[in-house]
Amino acid sequence: xxxxxxxxxxxxxxxxxxxxxxxxxxxxxxxxxxxxxxxxxxxxxxxxxxxxxxxxxxxxxxxxxxxxxxxxxxxxxxxxxxxxxxxxxxxxxxxxxxxxxxxxxxxxxxxxxxxxxxxxxxxxxxxxxxxxxxxxxxxxxxxxxxxxxxxxxxxxxxxxxxxxxxxxxxxxxxxxxxxxxxxxxxxxxxxxxxxxxxxxxxxxxxxxxxxxx
Amino acid sequence: xxxxxxxxxxxxxxxxxxxxxxxxxxxxxxxxxxxxxxxxxxxxxxxxxxxxxxxxxxxxxxxxxxxxxxxxxxxxxxxxxxxxxxxxxxxxxxxxxxxxxxxxxxxxxxxxxxxxxxxxxxxxxxxxxxxxxxxxxxxxxxxxxxxxxxxxxxxxxxxxxxxxxxxxxxxxxxxxxxxxxxxxxxxxxxxxxxxxxxxxxxxxxxxxxxxxxxxxxxxxxxxxxxxxxxxxxxxxxxxxxxxxxxxxxxxxxx
Numbered sequence: 033x034x035x036x037x038x039x040x041x042x043x044x045x046x047x048x049x050x051x052x053x054x055x056x057x058x059x060x061x062x063x064x065x066x067x068x069x070x071x072x073x074x075x076x077x078x079x080x081x082x083x084x085x086x087x088x089x090x091x092x093x094x095x096x097x098x099x100x101x102x103x104x105x106x107x108x109x110x111x112x113x114x115x116x117x118x119x120x121x122x123x124x125x126x127x128x129x130x131x132x133x134x135x136x137x138x139x140x141x142x143x144x145x146x147x148x149x150x151x152x153x154x155x156x157x158x159x160x161x162x163x164x165x166x167x168x169x170x171x172x173x174x175x176x177x178x179x180x181x182x183x184x185x186x187x188x189x190x191x192x193x194x195x196x197x198x199x200x201x202x203x204x205x206x207x208x209x210x211x212x213x214x215x216x217x218x219x220x221x222x223x224x225x226x227x228x229x230x231x232x233x234x235x236x237x238x239x240x241x242x243x244x245x
Numbered sequence: 246x247x248x249x250x251x252x253x254x255x256x257x258x259x260x261x262x263x264x265x266x267x268x269x270x271x272x273x274x275x276x277x278x279x280x281x282x283x284x285x286x287x288x289x290x291x292x293x294x295x296x297x298x299x300x301x302x303x304x305x306x307x308x309x310x311x312x313x314x315x316x317x318x319x320x321x322x323x324x325x326x327x328x329x330x331x332x333x334x335x336x337x338x339x340x341x342x343x344x345x346x347x348x349x350x351x352x353x354x355x356x357x358x359x360x361x362x363x364x365x366x367x368x369x370x371x372x373x374x375x376x377x378x379x380x381x382x383x384x385x386x387x388x389x390x391x392x393x394x395x396x397x398x399x400x401x402x403x404x405x406x407x408x409x410x411x412x413x414x415x416x417x418x419x420x421x422x423x424x425x426x427x428x429x430x431x432x433x434x435x436x437x438x439x440x441x442x443x444x445x446x447x448x449x450x451x452x453x454x455x456x457x458x459x460x461x462x463x464x465x466x467x468x469x470x471x472x473x474x475x476x477x478x479x480x481x482x483x484x485x486x487x488x489x490x491x492x493x494x495x496x497x498x499x
Contacts, residue, residue: 034356041348049340054330056318058311062339066307069347080355094355101381108388109308115395116312120319122402127323129409133416140420144487148427152437210325237432238424 041072059113066109073102124212131211131228132243139192139206140241142168143234146202150236159199160236171197193222202234205244213245220245305380306387307342310335350376404474408498410453411469411479415489418448418456422465423487439465439485454478464490471498 048068052060077098081091150163158166165171175194196203207220207229216226226245233240314331321328353373361370425442428434435441442458442465449456454469464484471477476496481489 034352037352037356038348041352042344045343045348046340049343054336056314056328056330058307058314058331058335058339061336062307062311062343065340065343069343072348073351076352076355080358083359086359094358097381098351101384104384104388105306105380108306108384108391111388111392111395112306112308112312113315115391115398116315118399119316120322123316123319123323125406126409129406129413133409133413136413136416136420141487144420144423144427147424151427151429210322238428238434239420241420 037076041069044068044072059117063113070102070106073098127211128213128228131208132230135206135208135228135230136241139204139230139232140239143202143204143232143239147234147239160234161197161199161202164197164202164234168194173197191223195221200235204232204234206230206232207245213243215245218245305342305346305383307339310339310342346376346380349373350380404477404497407453407471407473407477408479408494411471414448414451414453414456415467415469415479415481418444418467419483419487419489421445421448422483423485426485439483471496474498 045065045068049061049065051064055061077095081095083091146160146164146167149167150158150160154163161171171194173194173196176192191209192204192206194202195205205221207223208227209224211228212226213220213228218226218229220227220229229243229245231242231244233242314335318328350373353369354377357366357370357373361367421444422439422442425433425435426437426439428436430436440460444456444458450472452472454471457468457470459466459468461482464482466482467480469479469481474497477498478495479498480491480493480495482491484490
């Protein structure tokens with residue numbers, strides 16, 4: 033009979049474990065198995081409690097200890113699931129903060145030096161667009177910065193694009209390949225979906241900087 | 246309940262017999278050894294995911310293996326790599342963990358209690374009793390430790406998150422100062438100087454902090470006082486070219 037109990041337990045819990053299929057996370061598998069296991073343990077304890085060959089006191093003690101253990105295990109289980117998902121989510125948020133910081137520094141610096149050249153180092157009275165092209169040649173719309181940016185930047189800026197340029201304004205869009213933005217459905221410029229994206233517009237009046245996602 | 250029900254089986258071991266108590270003592274000693282070794286080898290369950298599969302805790306508690314997998318996935322996403330299904334070894338370890346501590350140990354313990362006469366059954370019973378006792382005794386303190394670690398991690402992360410957001414906002418302010426220095430007065434700038442710069446209302450007090458600027462000989466000094474944690478703050482100097490220098494962290498941000 034004990035062997036039958038074991039066999040039934042292994043089969044039911046094993047089937048429940050594999051029902052969610054192969055996923056990137058283990059939680060669907062072990063949660064499914066855990067629910068079946070809980071039912072199995074309740075049945076096991078119910079049958080144990082009906083045993084007549086053990087004193088009531090002994091059965092009560094065993095049932096009480098088992099209940100405490102099972103409750104503690106369920107709480108630990110749920111707590112660990114919540115905490116691990118929280119930490120995973122927090123890593124994504126940290127990535128977004130890092131990405132925003134990098135773009136704020138890199139994109140703004142790169143355009144403000146153009147503005148500085150325009151106002152303070154512009155003997156030939158070039159237009160804003162011409163100053164930009166002089167500093168970051170060739171300055172064609174659609175250029176990724178990997179082809180135009182000077183060295184020494186913290187990250188390879190292949191995710192920053194020149195999207196508009198004229199005598200009076202320059203527009204850059206930067207979108208991160210994987211750091212997530214606020215909206216998972218946001219269609220990013222020239223590539224991924226739902227990732228961090230900023231837009232910087234430089235005019236003679238200054239810099240407009242918008243976090244689009 | 247009848248008197249018959251209350252009576253112990255004369256053929257079985259007496260209630261709380263010496264052998265039963267001896268088993269519990271042996272189990273408790275092994276439990277202590279396992280918990281001690283578990284802490285030494287694997288450390289705190291919340292910070293020991295790299296040790297998954299080693300040490301007693303992951304083998305007793307499948308949720309530790311699953312948590313390790315989830316956090317590993319978070320790190321994979323953070324690095325920009327695509328996720329793959331969990332490795333076979335992790336699947337097997339999780340299932341074996343459930344089988345051992347959830348089915349085998351309690352079933353043998355409860356089914357063989359008072360019935361194990363043959364030496365081999367007696368041995369099986371002792372082993373399963375030790376496993377069950379180990380699980381039962383260790384799950385309560387380890388769950389409590391994990392709960393405390395969870396609170397500590399969340400509090401530490403909240404403080405660090407506030408600090409990170411303030412650093413980002415200081416960078417925004419620094420670029421505003423740089424832009425102000427570049428722009429001519431006709432466009433609201435300082436025309437080559439940072440003198441006279443005033444923070445816009447939207448930046449002087451945010452959800453994260455309140456900022457105060459003071460002009461110094463080398464630039465603009467900024468005091469950022471956290472709006473979430475009393476006495477926590479950051480001081481830094483903005484150079485005329487927008488660079489931030491002389492970071493000092495105060496209170497909880499240290």
